[in-house]
Amino acid sequence: MQIRRIHALYFSPTQTTRTLVTRIAGTIANIGQGLPLDIRDFTLPLDRQEAPQIAGGELAIVGLPVYAGRLPNLLLPYLKSWKSDGALAVPVVMYGNRSYGNALTELRDILENAGFHSIAAAAFVGRHSFSDKLATGRPNQTDLHVAEQFAEKIVRRIACADGKNFALIEIPGQTAPDYGGYYRPLGVGGEPVNFLKAKPVTTQVCTACGQCLTVCPMGAIDAGNPAVVSGICIKCNACIRHCPAEAKQFTDEAYLSHVHFLENTYSLSKAAIELF
Ligand SMILES: Cc1cc2nc3c(=O)[nH]c(=O)nc-3n(C[C@H](O)[C@H](O)[C@H](O)COP(=O)(O)O)c2cc1C
Numbered sequence: 320m321q322i323r324r325i326h327a328l329y330f331s332p333t334q335t336t337r338t339l340v341t342r343i344a345g346t347i348a349n350i351g352q353g354l355p356l357d358i359r360d361f362t363l364p365l366d367r368q369e370a371p372q373i374a375g376g377e378l379a380i381v382g383l384p385v386y387a388g389r390l391p392n393l394l395l396p397y398l399k400s401w402k403s404d405g406a407l408a409v410p411v412v413m414y415g416n417r418s419y420g421n422a423l424t425e426l427r428d429i430l431e432n433a434g435f436h437s438i439a440a441a442a443f444v445g446r447h448s449f450s451d452k453l454a455t456g457r458p459n460q461t462d463l464h465v466a467e468q469f470a471e472k473i474v475r476r477i478a479c480a481d482g483k484n485f486a487l488i489e490i491p492g493q494t495a496p497d498y499g500g501y502y503r504p505l506g507v508g509g510e511p512v513n514f515l516k517a518k519p520v521t522t523q524v525c526t527a528c529g530q531c532l533t534v535c536p537m538g539a540i541d542a543g544n545p546a547v548v549s550g551i552c553i554k555c556n557a558c559i560r561h562c563p564a565e566a567k568q569f570t571d572e573a574y575l576s577h578v579h580f581l582e583n584t585y586s587l588s589k590a591a592i593e594l595f
């Protein structure tokens with residue numbers, strides 16, 4: 320079969336998912352010589368007000384980061400509002416050197432339930448939102464090369480597809496309804512920790528430039544006073560990474576203990592990309 324248009328859609332507070340998804344979609348568009356490519360970043364609240372329109376005969380590369388071994392749970396209502404009448408999809412998740420848990424299966428199922436047919440799927444590795452010491456510098460050039468080879472494989476699969484019969488892409492692990500639950504974070508001594516209510520604090524070096532406001536995917540930072548995080552924080556770290564004054568940081572003990580646990584356990588390992 321042939322496709323008429325490619326869509327790159329992603330949620331990416333610290334940009335690793337965006338890098339990967341745009342590389343995959345861009346490579347497919349290049350192979351298709353002028354195939355139109357629509358890029359839709361749904362990281363910010365204003366960009367999640369309407370579900371995307373993706374028709375049959377089109378291809379959507381859909382990427383999200385893994386949070387606690389699953390998809391970011393506050394994104395689920397938006398993702399579940401998507402509908403398609405038979406477009407092809409490629410679910411992609413990015414994980415930070417620990418595990419992608421069952422997030423890829425969850426994304427595949429959401430897309431299938433919305434009327435897409437998944438033609439391939441992948442879990443890639445990106446620098447962990449919490450720490451420079453986990454998957455440092457990834458996705459790197461080697462990862463991007465694998466992304467290009469994956470794009471070529473997608474093109475070959477589409478060329479061989481009859482447009483009517485699609486086998487479900489098999490991904491190992493646990494399935495619906497709870498996909499094995501959410502990963503329960505551990506502290507540096509291996510004890511369970513809970514930092515659900517943690518929020519970044521703002522130090523005195525804040526210049527009130529407002530940059531952090533423009534990147535928060537939850538709209539959690541006060542417009543009148545960007546030193547205050549009054550809304551729900553998902554710990555995505557976008558505000559910390561984008562602050563030019565390095566004024567935002569997490570000081571919550573449970574959160575920092577978990578970061579140390581992750582660094583002690585996973586900083587020396589090199590997590591694998593998995594393609595399906
Ligand atoms: C709240 C939260 C939970 C996370 N949970 C996991 C996890 O379970 N496993 C893992 O390997 N990485 C985990 N990560 C790391 C991200 O999946 C990873 O850094 C990803 O590349 C971030 O994507 P982005 O750059 O598009 O924001 C988590 C990150 C955050 C913010």
Ligand code: SF4
Pocket residue numbers: 521524525526527528529530531532545546561562563564565566567
């Ligand atoms: S980006 Fe940093 S300096 Fe600018 S308002 Fe936010 S916390 Fe303050």
Ligand code: SF4
Pocket residue numbers: 332518519534535536537538539540548551552553554555556557558559
């Ligand atoms: S306040 Fe929380 S949700 Fe908003 S950008 Fe910062 S870490 Fe992310």
